[in-house]
Amino acid sequence: MDVDRSIVVDVGAINGVIGAPPESGSGSRPTGPEAPKTRACANCARLKMKCRWPESGAGKGNVGCIRCNRMKISCHVPAPVQRKKRGKSTRVAQLEKKIDGLVSMLATGQHMHASGTPPLTPESNDTGKVTINDAPKLHLKKPLQDAALPQPIAREAPQIPLTIPSEPATTFQLIPGFSFTFEEVLSYFDIYRREFMPNYPFVLIPENLDPRALYASSRCLFWTIMAAVTPQSSATQQGVENWFRQFIADRMVVKQERNLGILQALLLHLAWGDFHFYMNTEATNFVHLAVAMALDLKLDRSPESTKMHPKSLLGEAWATLNKGMSKPRPHTADEKRAVLGLYHITSLISALFKRGTQFPWNNYLSQCCESLAESSLESDLFLVALIKMQRVADRAYGLLPGFDVVDVGLSAYLSPMDMVINNVRRELYDLISIQPECVKERNIFKAYYQVTLMRLAEAAIPTQFTTPVEMGTLNPEPLQRFDTLWKCLLAAVDFFDTLCSFHPNELPGLPTSVTGLLAFAIVTSSRLLLLEPSIDWQPTMARRKLEFADVMKRLSDRFEDADTWAKEAGRRRRLLDGGGTQFCRLSFKLRWIRQWYLSRVPQEQPVMAETQPPGEPLTDPDAVFWQEYEFEDALWPDFMTMYNPNFIVPPAAET
Numbered sequence: 001m002d003v004d005r006s007i008v009v010d011v012g013a014i015n016g017v018i019g020a021p022p023e024s025g026s027g028s029r030p031t032g033p034e035a036p037k038t039r040a041c042a043n044c045a046r047l048k049m050k051c052r053w054p055e056s057g058a059g060k061g062n063v064g065c066i067r068c069n070r071m072k073i074s075c076h077v078p079a080p081v082q083r084k085k086r087g088k089s090t091r092v093a094q095l096e097k098k099i100d101g102l103v104s105m106l107a108t109g110q111h112m113h114a115s116g117t118p119p120l121t122p123e124s125n126d127t128g129k130v131t132i133n134d135a136p137k138l139h140l141k142k143p144l145q146d147a148a149l150p151q152p153i154a155r156e157a158p159q160i161p162l163t164i165p166s167e168p169a170t171t172f173q174l175i176p177g178f179s180f181t182f183e184e185v186l187s188y189f190d191i192y193r194r195e196f197m198p199n200y201p202f203v204l205i206p207e208n209l210d211p212r213a214l215y216a217s218s219r220c221l222f223w224t225i226m227a228a229v230t231p232q233s234s235a236t237q238q239g240v241e242n243w244f245r246q247f248i249a250d251r252m253v254v255k256q257e258r259n260l261g262i263l264q265a266l267l268l269h270l271a272w273g274d275f276h277f278y279m280n281t282e283a284t285n286f287v288h289l290a291v292a293m294a295l296d297l298k299l300d301r302s303p304e305s306t307k308m309h310p311k312s313l314l315g316e317a318w319a320t321l322n323k324g325m326s327k328p329r330p331h332t333a334d335e336k337r338a339v340l341g342l343y344h345i346t347s348l349i350s351a352l353f354k355r356g357t358q359f360p361w362n363n364y365l366s367q368c369c370e371s372l373a374e375s376s377l378e379s380d381l382f383l384v385a386l387i388k389m390q391r392v393a394d395r396a397y398g399l400l401p402g403f404d405v406v407d408v409g410l411s412a413y414l415s416p417m418d419m420v421i422n423n424v425r426r427e428l429y430d431l432i433s434i435q436p437e438c439v440k441e442r443n444i445f446k447a448y449y450q451v452t453l454m455r456l457a458e459a460a461i462p463t464q465f466t467t468p469v470e471m472g473t474l475n476p477e478p479l480q481r482f483d484t485l486w487k488c489l490l491a492a493v494d495f496f497d498t499l500c501s502f503h504p505n506e507l508p509g510l511p512t513s514v515t516g517l518l519a520f521a522i523v524t525s526s527r528l529l530l531l532e533p534s535i536d537w538q539p540t541m542a543r544r545k546l547e548f549a550d551v552m553k554r555l556s557d558r559f560e561d562a563d564t565w566a567k568e569a570g571r572r573r574r575l576l577d578g579g580g581t582q583f584c585r586l587s588f589k590l591r592w593i594r595q596w597y598l599s600r601v602p603q604e605q606p607v608m609a610e611t612q613p614p615g616e617p618l619t620d621p622d623a624v625f626w627q628e629y630e631f632e633d634a635l636w637p638d639f640m641t642m643y644n645p646n647f648i649v650p651p652a653a654e655t
Helices: 005-019 042-047 066-071 090-114 144-148 182-199 211-217 219-229 234-254 260-271 281-296 313-321 333-353 363-373 378-399 415-433 443-460 480-500 513-529 539-545 548-569 582-600 602-610 635-639
Strands: 131-133 171-175 178-181
Touching: 042 066, 171 219, 171 234, 178 182, 178 234, 182 211, 182 219, 211 219, 219 234, 219 260, 234 260, 234 281, 260 281, 260 333, 281 333, 333 363, 333 378, 333 443, 333 513, 363 378, 378 415, 378 443, 415 443, 415 480, 443 480, 443 513, 480 513, 480 539, 480 548, 513 539, 513 548, 513 582, 548 582
Parallel strands: 131 171
Antiparallel strands: 171 178
């Protein structure tokens, strides 16, 4: 059988190429210089076969490849075409960006560690003294218009380093003059838990909480506690207040941060500031910020509920968008305490000082009270009792005429109004009677209860009407108004006795809401004692029941003793820019009110003098000093005002 020898040669050549050992191996014969690399012809490239050229080379004359010559077909090499380079995928570019970011973060961390900055964990073995400086720069380097310009990529180091002190010798410093060692921080936190926290159950600091952990998680809350407890000079106190305002503005407005620590810091700042927060127009700024924070954190409603109606189209769209989201976590006990504390402070400001509106009450806040009522902590039981008592009072305030009522007929004390007051008074009494002894024995709880009773009876105290009231439209029972006013007077007597029962070392730990209670009680009781005699009220008998001048003297001495004790014990004394401390100024104001009251009832001064002890002189040692003051017109505005340049209202804005 004849076989085409060209095919055999071609196959053998191919097999020789595939199965031949490498030319560089041992035993291979030496070869000449390597021929230049040639391209495959179009036929071989189409058939995916190896294109072999004769020794004369490709593209020289009419010489074709061996296979095309054997098959006697035309052979040509296609012209080279420049190919486009393949770019990187989008995913690769994203990964490269992430890697570059990680590398830059590691480089920054190594640089900070090499410069002596302690690590981020309390368990580090770093040694040496580290100063933590949280004070922001008080002066801007650029005008305010430049704040909106784009910033360069290279940024400066943050002014507040994210470091946790790990050594006992570490110094916590907020501003120059306000720095503490770790041992001092532990001591002041213990004072806060022992003297301050029992009077304000809405923000709790557990016994096992390390101050360093609180410093790492909520720096604002940490420094707010320190500012409320530690003694400070006037300049340091002003610097801390400025820092707090700048910090809140930067975190809440500029950086739009939302967290529980800022809300708790706002509540504590309102609790242990001064009552300018309740009086002046600047006072409600922090209250509004706290309300906004609670709403943004969605603490006013259950995490499982939404305000969308399930049958509406908007509700279906909302459910579709959130279908893949995880189930929201329930609110913690600290979050429930904070939102209830916000309701309490806004309700007090609205009820006692007629400022703003209270935080809206709903069923979820009732559920928060029920859940905290099951707690084993006495502070939670005290909190629930305060909230329930305030809730009962708020419902009564909604039925009684408000302070903005102009119509004389609506503000007149009628029989239905007396019925409402008596029913609410009985409801409050029943609520107090079922409280545990650990709650009923608290003097601050008694003070809140007695002022609430006085606030209910405020509607029975007449005001000066511009138009006469027809007697036929009133038609009250003869003793209804007397009974209401007399019970209000008895509540005032109990309140002043409760306030005098506080030991001087307990007064610095009381929140400033107690100062608001005192101001309301003084104003209301003085109105009762200075009413004109009528068929249903005898002010002379009321003055014998409440020795107002003696009460003011006792309270003045008590505040003065509290200031002396705070100075000796190293407690915080609220310093005023005009000189003196807050307790001394309160003592001064109370003595002023005492002289004002005595000047309004001169006909009874001899009777009061006969009741004084034999050893006490009848003449007031400050009589000459008080003769320089006028007690008729500008008493209450001056009483409510403490000199502080940060809270002075311009005269043009006064109404």
